Amino acid sequence: MRVSTVCAAAVSLAACGPVSASSPAQPQQHVMINPDLTQSAGRSTEIGVGHFSEWSRETKRQFLIDWQAGKSSEWIIVQGNEGGDLDSMTAALTWAYHLQHSTANSTNPVKAIALLQTPTDALDLRPENKLALDNSLMSSGHSDLLTLDELPEDPQTLSDDIKGIIIVDHPVPLRKWSNAEILSIFDHHKDSGAGPDAHPRIFEKVASCTTLVARQMLDELESLPEEYHLPHELLELILSAIAIDSGGLKDATDEDRKIAERVLRRSNWRGADLEDKMGELDDQLGDAKKDLDHLGVRDLLRRDWKGDLVDTPSPRTPTVSLGFSSIPYSFEDQIEKTEFGELFDWFAIEAAWTAQVGADISVALNKYKVRDQTGKKRKIREIVLCVRKDVRIDEEQADDLFRTVSKAIEKEESLNAKPWHRASELGRRQMVWTHERSDAGRKVIRPIIEAAVEAWDM
Template sequence: MRISHLAAVLAATAANASAIQQVMKARPDATLAAARPKETGVGHFSEWSRENKRQFLIDWQNERSSEWILVMGNEGGDLDSMTSALTWAYHLQHSTQNDTHPVKAIALLQTPTDALDLRPENKLALDNSKMSSGHSDLLTLDELPEDPDTLAEAIKGIVLVDHPIPLRKWRKAPILSIFDHHKDSGAGQDAKPRVFEKVASCTSLVARQMLDELEKLPEEYHMPHELLELILSAIAIDSGGLESATKEDRKIAQRVLTRSNWRESDLSDKMEALAKKLKDAKKDLDHLGLRDLLRRDWKGDLVDTPSPRTPTVSLGFSSIPYSMDEQIKNKTEFGELFDWFAIEAAWTAQVGADISVALNKYKTRDDKGKKQKIREIVLCVRTDVRINANQADSLFETVSEAIEADEFLKVKRWHRAGELGTRQMVWTHEQEEAGRKVIRPIVEAAVEAWDMEVPT
């Protein structure tokens, strides 16, 4: 009866999918309402962040969005991305506060409010920084009072941190600055500063620029210790307590530590302790169901294709630290294969994705008891958003061939691949470093080269 009931619900959902998607795919979880915090944050950083958010919304209401700069990281919303955005927004405002025309800047977290706690390490770091409960000090995607496509044309511009290019919905906004520790994708050639540098944490780049400019001011503005400690937390978790840090990460971390309330601590000891606490928090995911695991680190955007009939498709990636077998057994209601794909389909319908890729990773032991790190790639292609069934078949085949042909990955089909449905596939591989940064370019290149014209 329960399975029949689920089938009926899924059928009803499919029948109304187009109407639901029109409302939800651009603004997932937009039905959630903001509420007053149960506990208001203490300290200058929390007070500034809350008042800054209030002023932004007041100016939007009075049609003064053009006075504002939005500082934004990637849509995965990890601690590095969030801290980089908050740090640079704080610096832009405070470094110009004595100017004739001070800058108005606010950090935008490109995740819904209720998704922030899906990263327990973020919650811990924010709690340590004495921010308000419920993340009410922060401006999140679902709190934007206007659609990004139209707001992008109204605002003064955007600053990108921990991300090399803006999402499609922000591409009408001028790119004023970029800070990133990934590959330069060529966006924002006129941006100043425009910093691309290989370091463990993007926060290191933002903090360096902030301190360099701060120390050149006639009079330094107040730097709250809560923000300095948030910066150290982001660098710590991204560098494994400085274990994988570059010389630049270490140098910046020491400069920040010297200004913080932890100035008497040894840098290595403090960063190791921070990293351990944050890493332990990051692993605390056992209470999350599959839908939350799919969306906690979701990153996606529109990808251009050569096809005049289908010029763009929506592609999204999730990262999950559990095996497919464990997710099915412990993260779905019925503990069965069909349920994993039903939940995945409900999520991608909500965000309007044509192609989704779940990247799973887990540890196991071989026959000799030696630990092995295994990764899985789960590919699904939908037909109800932009492409019909024939096109979806062709696109699925194109992406599948690209993944299976990659000589570095050397993927193998999952042990239950024969049970999968149409346009579904799962592969395993043992390339420990082949996470999203490796897989995403392979999939994107295949989509960008895909060109099949099938009459609708």
């Protein structure tokens, strides 16, 4: 469902009227509008008119109006992790929608907005997100969504002004939000002790964090004197997030399955069989997720980048910036994607990216499959480590930090990491290992490296 709106960026905050919470269904249209003045010349946008799209766009508009008026203190920011996957994005949008609508008729209505902690131009690096948002009739170009690069103020400053933050799909806030009060946490990872007074504060092992958010939403919705409207677009987005994180329910917990059933019965897919529908969604989104061959090395590095400052006992360097990429290609295949198809070019691209984000240490976690002599597929993983000397640490420190992290990786018996077959060609403070621990993605490797950095003292 799309319709044109002619609101240029210069007048949109004042001229676009409020969106009705009960807009009637209209025939689907695809009408191109004038490009927003903040966008590149020649770009145009299809504006969604489904209730969910309208709510999201209007919430973004009102947030920016209030910021301009010095009323940021009235707002809660619901934020996922900086990787910006479908689960993180959906959980944030769902809870922001619930907070607004469940309190709309109360004496204390809540102003809440979902923040995607990724730049706008990085959102399409996850094709599954683009497909799910398009299926939910959201505006093209993600103009309905508030992204990190659209914040009108630095997070460190803004966190002092807002009412607070709610974290979804992540156990702790990024350091730049550390000044904000943590009001609630929903996560399916390990509890790190952040926000002890947050409410609700939910840590539970499920396939999808969206399961936890949707359960809380439905429980609270069903206890209201009168239920608010849940748009089918949001319900279907929730099902999409649970489907892709649970492998179409094949890897689901009982709770994932139970909540998916509750959501399905409220959606436009209510007549479908749960297993069939979730399998279908997983197939569609999974195919989209794998469509990455057109991406270059820089985009592969940044599409699932997660990083933050790590405290150290070093009096010279009390914090170090550490970042991780997850890339579904072998290192050799990535080298082939570079302009010159050579080893040095990959590291030049990596250096340009980490210089941009100010990372001292970067770790690329690669995974791919090979066939053995019997024709059976084996999963291979690689760890690519790089340490810079020009951000917070000098050359002597960089060498020592590189040795410290390398030793931590090589001493981890569960990895049994082996030097890459071309390790002798690597430059200073560069290393690549291979290993075959199938579950050793970021959740396994990150704590090993963070622990080494937290103990580093030079």
